[in-house]
Amino acid sequence: MSCSSKEEEVYTPVPYNLEIPSLFSDKLIAPIIPTNNPLTEEGVALGKKLFFDKILSGDGTQSCATCHDPKNAFTDNQKFSDGVDGNFGTRNSMPLFNLAWNFDERFAWDGKDFGLEGQAFEPVSNPIEMHSNWADVEQKLKNHPEYPTLFKQVFGTSKIDSILVTKAIAQFERTLISGNSKFDKFLRGETTLTPEEQNGFDVFMDEAKGDCFHCHGSNNNPLWTDNKFHNNGLDATFTDLGLGAVTGDPADNGKFKSPSVRNLAFTAPYMHDGRFTTIEEVINHYSEGLKPSSTIDPLMKKVNHGGVGLSPKDKADLKAFLLSLSDFDFINNSDFQ
Template structure:
C-alpha cells in the first residue's frame, strides 16, 4: 500500500527527498589564484535550487503589481546591471543609486553587499528589493501568497527544499543560489593569462598604467593582476567625487561620520556592458571615468588616502595614456558571460 501511494503522486517532502548537489563552474584561473567561493552551510548549491532561483529571478510575480522582475533592473545583456542611471520601480519612482552588476559574488569574502554594504549575505540582499517601496513595493506575505497560489511553484519549492509550504527564506535562498552561478572569467585578459592570445600594444601599455603608482595607480582598490582576478577589493572608498555628500554611502549604513561618502569598489570586469558608472551613474562613458581620476578629483574630509594626487586634481594622464588605459579596461569584459544560455530568461 505504501508503494502504491508513492507511485501515485507523493511529493518529495513526503519521501524525504534530497535535492541534487551542484558544484559551481569555477574557472581554472580562479582555482589557481582565489580561495574557494563562499557557500553558506545552510544553503548548499543544488540543481533544483538554482533552477528555482533562476525562475524567480526572471518572474515579475515577486513585485507588488506583477510587472517587475529582478531581471528588470539586472539584465543579462548588461552583465546583470541596468543601462539606465537609476532604475524605476513599479510606481515609476527612481532610486538614487545605479543598479550594481551581479557576477562573481560568491567570492565576496568580506560578505558586504549593496553600494553601502548594509547586508552581509546574498540571501539577505535578495530579500530587500521585494519590500523596498522604490523597487518592487510588495510585502512578503503578499508575495508568498501569490507564489503559493500558482500551480508550479509549490512543487518547485518541494523539489528544492523538501516542502511545498513557501516562505521568504526559501525564496531568498533560491535566488542566492542562482546568483552564485553567475561567474565571469573569460575576458580577453583571462585568455591572455591562459596563453591563448596576446594583448595588443595599447592593452599592454594600459596594464602598465594600471599598476603604475604614478600614472594609473588603480591596483590599490581594484587588485593587482594576475592574482586579483575579481578586480575589486570589496571594500569602501571615497574616490574624490564630491566635496559635499547628498548620499552618505557607507556612512548612512554605519552612522560613522568617517565613512560619509564611501562606496563599495565595483569590479572592473565587464565595463563594456555596465555603463553608466559610479554609485550614482553620473559618468556615461569610460572616458569620463578616466578623466575623473586624471584631472577631476575633489577633496573632502573623508577622501581616501589612496587618492594621493587630489592636490593636483588627479594623476594627469596624457591623452595616449587615457586611450591605452581604456583599451586595457575593456579587455576585462567577458562576452561569453552576457551570452551564456544558463543565465538567460527561461
C-alpha cells in the same frame, strides 16, 4: 486491519557542480557557500525562475532581471532604475557577477545588506523598487501551479516564505561567474594583447601613473575589485553618505563599494549615482577631477593636484585595457538567460 500507510517519498536534490575558472582557483580562496544553503541543481533552477519572474513585484510588471539584465552583465543602462510605480531611486543598479567571492559578505553600494540572501530580501518590499510585500508574494507563490512542487523538491517542505525565496535566488546568483574575457585568455596563454592594451595594463598597475590596482584588482586578483569601501574623490560634500549612513561613523561618509572593472563595456553609466556615462569620463575623473574632502581615501594620493594627470595616450590605452576585461561569453551564457 493495518493502520500503517506508505511513507511519503523524500526527494533528494542533486548537488550543483560550480564551474570555477582556473584563474580563480589559482588566485583566490574557495567561494563562499553557506552551509545552510548549499548549491543544488534544483535550487539554482528555482532561483533562476524566481529571478526572472515578475510575480515578485507588486503589480506583476517587474522581476529582478528588469534592473539586472544579463546582456548588461546583470545591471541596466539607466542612471537610476525605475520601480513599478515609475519612482526612481538615487543609486545606479549594481552589476551581478562573481558574488560568491565577496568575502566580507557586505552587498550594495553602501554595504547595507549582509549576505546574498539578505541582499535579495529588501527590493521586493522597497516602495521605489518592486513595491510588493512578502505576505502577498508568498501567497501568490503558494497558489502557483508549479512553485509549491519546486520548493518541496529543493527544501523538503511545502512551506513557502521569504527565507526560502531569497535562498533560492542567492543560489542562482552564486553561479553568475565571469572569468573568460580577452585578458583572462591572455593570462592563460591563449592570446596576446595589443601594444595599447599592454600599455594600458601597465598604466593601471603603475603607482606613478594610473595607480588603479589597489582598489580594482590586478592580474593576481581576477575579481578586479577589492570589494571594500572607498571615498574616491567624487564630491567635496555629500548628499549621499554611503557607508556612513549604514555604520553611523562620520569617518565612513562618502564611501562606496569599489565595483569590479570587469565588463565595463556593458555596465554604463558608472559610479554609485551613474554620473559618468562613458569610460572616458571615469578616467578623466581620476586623471584631473578628484575633489578633496575630510574622508578622502589615502589611496587618492594626488587629490591636491586634481588627479594622476594621465597623458592622452595613456588615457586611451587604459581604456583599451579595461575593455579587454569584457566577457562576452558571460553576457551570452544561455544558463543565465
